[in-house]
Amino acid sequence: MHLTFHGAAGTVTGSQHLLSVNGTRLLLDCGLYQGARAEAAFRNRNFPFPPAEVAAVVLSHAHIDHSGNLPNLARQGFAGPIHATHATVDLCDYMLRDSGHIQEVDAEYLNYRAQKKGEPAEHQPLYTEADARATLPLFAEQGYERPFPVAPGVTATFYDAGHMLGSASLILDVEEAGRHVRLAFSGDLGRRGMPLLRDPVLLADVDYLILESTYGGKTHHPHNEAQAEFKALVKQTVARRGKVVIPSFAVGRAQELVYELSQLIHTGEIPALPVYVDSPLASQTATIFWGHRSLLDAEAQAFMEANPSNDLFGFEGLRYVQSAEESKTLNGQAGPMVIISASGMCENGRIRHHLCYTLSDPRNTILIVSWQAPETLGRRLADRAKEVKIFGDTYKVKAQVATINGYSGHAGQDLLVEFAAVLKPRLKGVFLVHGEPAAATALQAALAEAGVAGVHIPTLHERVEL
Ligand SMILES: [Zn+2]
Numbered sequence: 001m002h003l004t005f006h007g008a009a010g011t012v013t014g015s016q017h018l019l020s021v022n023g024t025r026l027l028l029d030c031g032l033y034q035g036a037r038a039e040a041a042f043r044n045r046n047f048p049f050p051p052a053e054v055a056a057v058v059l060s061h062a063h064i065d066h067s068g069n070l071p072n073l074a075r076q077g078f079a080g081p082i083h084a085t086h087a088t089v090d091l092c093d094y095m096l097r098d099s100g101h102i103q104e105v106d107a108e109y110l111n112y113r114a115q116k117k118g119e120p121a122e123h124q125p126l127y128t129e130a131d132a133r134a135t136l137p138l139f140a141e142q143g144y145e146r147p148f149p150v151a152p153g154v155t156a157t158f159y160d161a162g163h164m165l166g167s168a169s170l171i172l173d174v175e176e177a178g179r180h181v182r183l184a185f186s187g188d189l190g191r192r193g194m195p196l197l198r199d200p201v202l203l204a205d206v207d208y209l210i211l212e213s214t215y216g217g218k219t220h221h222p223h224n225e226a227q228a229e230f231k232a233l234v235k236q237t238v239a240r241r242g243k244v245v246i247p248s249f250a251v252g253r254a255q256e257l258v259y260e261l262s263q264l265i266h267t268g269e270i271p272a273l274p275v276y277v278d279s280p281l282a283s284q285t286a287t288i289f290w291g292h293r294s295l296l297d298a299e300a301q302a303f304m305e306a307n308p309s310n311d312l313f314g315f316e317g318l319r320y321v322q323s324a325e326e327s328k329t330l331n332g333q334a335g336p337m338v339i340i341s342a343s344g345m346c347e348n349g350r351i352r353h354h355l356c357y358t359l360s361d362p363r364n365t366i367l368i369v370s371w372q373a374p375e376t377l378g379r380r381l382a383d384r385a386k387e388v389k390i391f392g393d394t395y396k397v398k399a400q401v402a403t404i405n406g407y408s409g410h411a412g413q414d415l416l417v418e419f420a421a422v423l424k425p426r427l428k429g430v431f432l433v434h435g436e437p438a439a440a441t442a443l444q445a446a447l448a449e450a451g452v453a454g455v456h457i458p459t460l461h462e463r464v465e466l
Contacts, residue, residue: 001176002465003183003210005458006048007033008434012214013065013373014043015434017185021176024055024151028170028185028210032068032099032126034345036375044069044126048461052077056150059084060187061167062091062251068099071127071135080138083150085158087166087292089139091251091285098250098281100125100132102348144168162190162200163409164252165289171206181466182206182426188214188434189411189419193223195256195263196289196312198297200411202419207428208466211420212410213435214371216443219412226406227260233365233402234270238336242363242399247351247378249344250281252409253370255289255313257340259300262315275318278327278341278350283320286313324350331357335364344370346377352390355381359388364399369407374436413446421450429454431464 001021007014007029014033019026033043051073059082060066070082070092084092103125111121142148147157153175158168167190172183184206192199203209237244248254254277264270277283289296290311293304300312321327327350330339339358341351355377358364372379380388382403387396411419420430430452432440440457447455458464 001174001181002463003431004461004463005431005433006461007031008065009458009460009462010437010440011035012371012434012436015060015066016069017210017433018049018054019172019183021174022151022153025049025053026151026154026172027054027057029060029066029187030057030069030073031066032064034065034347034373034376041126044072047073047076050077052079054078056080057082058150058156058170058172059088059092060170060185061161061164062088062095063164063188063249064095064099066188067092067096071096071100071131074135074138075127075131081140082135082138083140083142083148083156085144085166085168086141087288087295088168089141090288090291091166092139093136094281094284094288095251096132096135097129100127100129104128106348147173159201159203160198161187162192162194162197163188164190164197165292165295169201169203171203181208183208183210183466184423185210186212186419188212188409189416190409191220191223191411191415194409195223195259196296196300198295200415200419202422204422205426206423207426209420209423209427209430211416211430211432213416213432213440213443214410215408215412216416216432216435216439216446217413218439219414220408221406223406226404227264229404229406230260231264231269233367233404234338237363237365237400238271238273240363241335242361242365243335243358244338244365244367245351245354245358246338246340246367246369247344247346248282248340248342249370250279250342251285253344253407254279254282254340254342255286256407257369258286258313258318261338262310262312262318265315265317272317274337276321276330276337276339277318278321278330278339278354280322281342282340283322286320289313327353330354344378345372346381352377356390356393356395358399359395360398362398362400366399366401368401368403371408371410413443416443417446417450417452420447420452424452427452427454429456432457
């Protein structure tokens, strides 16, 4: 059997690992690659294997860099199934349709610009909302810690990865020619003690591990420090009567931030101020979180029990903005206020409009709370660019730009090492994916120090025998 790393190799996005076993092919994740436009378009459009020959996809979680190319895979001949947890399936329903819509809008915009320059309008969306809709029936819902068959000789089991609602690490039990191999994939691994989510489950008894390494070189500040920084920044901005603008993933991070603000306002630690969640997807996601509230951690369960009227994602002063018209009215309103809007890396969505209106005013705070891919507007802001281009216009960055790393949904180096080290008795090899080279190399060194042998950082399209 062999494993080929067709994405998230030497980089963080585009998660896609192909396992060939018993004459069939299984794909672990099918994410969108995000980065420089032309390269991303090429890589996302062209699969390095025939989609029709993939027997099944096992999906770790709903984030677009793990699930976002599924509609394209299906459009190019993949017939299913896509195995995922119940919550992941519910989230993908919204997220993939939303992604298809974004692809269509992007293509329209590029065509509009091409026409203005007298060039042919030949941009096609990677896939459409209709393609995303057609992918949904291919999903097969699975529970945590309940083995299910995926292909001849291959059984999979999901474990809670504590990274987002429905997120999973997984183990594949593979029988081939009398050999039994246990291959684990961490998916994106979460952290202990984060709001809403349960702690990640440590795995046991595996031969090979595909391990994410986003924060392989770093150990995070604990969550309570992040909360203290958040509190201080909100208070400072309120004192300036400014706006706190937070680019956020609509799914997961937005609900954590709302829950965090709800707690801080509830306990009087920050003044009650208007909070706008300007992302229809975030508001739909809050409903999905509520539907799967039994998956949330003990603290959230206790809060719900003590405050039966509080639905976790709603409080006085909080408004979910639905229409684009209402979104625009926020531009003219005076602060203080908090605006949480998508996309998380500022590459598209309503956040770009909010940035246009807030970046050049020193009263405002742009708060970065998640990892930003290279070449994205979010990364340029996080790197403290003095000016940035949005929709072709240049804006001076005069607002305070702050980064809080403590909200990361990814395990830091300490937990990544622990996750691998508990497997030492049986472990024959570890493949580090989903990390920039510096992070993966740092994790490799830390793992060596912890006595974990056979750690390899695969290059894109590298194939390894198991
Ligand atoms: Zn993720």
